[in-house]
């Protein structure tokens with residue numbers, strides 16, 4: 001397990017916490033304000049002190065000069081579904097763990113969906129990717145979502161996803177739920193470090209991050225509330241202070 005431990009130490013600081021910025025939305029939603037030029041936004045969040053970035057495989061070549069040696073790289077290995085598809089469908093594997101290693105990944109991220117007819121193949125895929133991650137010594141971040149978007153912030157569903165990720169062999173779990181009064185239930189439901197996603201927009205992302213770590217999260221994996229802000233670098237700086245403390 002030394003491969004996983006070495007790579008995890010590039011993502012989580014000595015305090016066991018991490019500020020991760022998700023910049024992978026283009027695979028699902030196309031270009032978005034703030035994500036037009038991936039190398040530019042990567043440079044901006046790295047300069048702000050992010051510990052890790054989540055990117056799709058196709059963005060790496062251009063963005064590497066901005067993150068390499070400065071910040072951990074989490075490569076998304078599932079997807080193959082866009083907002084153009086009105087029907088729910090679970091994500092398929094788009095990149096092998098071996099290929100992610102060859103691209104320099106410090107970790108990979110895969111999405112798992114609970115609560116639909118395709119729950120079984122979705123969770124089987126997370127388990128299969130977890131097996132490849134064990135073989136290659138690469139940490140798996142499992143992003144566990146409930147298929148019904150109206151339940152994204154449902155605490156019982158989030159806690160179930162966090163536990164399932166652990167049982168299937170993930171190393172870190174990414175969930176929605178920041179700001180929920182009962183968020184404390186989620187870290188309790190799973191021994192894995194929990195990173196909290198940000199959602200569309202928050203008036204005060206740093207306060208969301210502060211509440212999440214206070215209630216047991218290991219940090220954040222915020223996307224839109226960072227790259228959609230007028231000054232993403234300042235938002236990242238505020239997240240670093242909230243998650244790692246003032247001296248962070």
Ligand code: 5RP
Pocket residue numbers: 022023024025028054143197198199200221222223224225
């Ligand atoms: C892309 C993703 C992101 O990685 C993330 O889950 C979304 O983060 P945020 O809600 O903070 O924008 O899944 O679609």
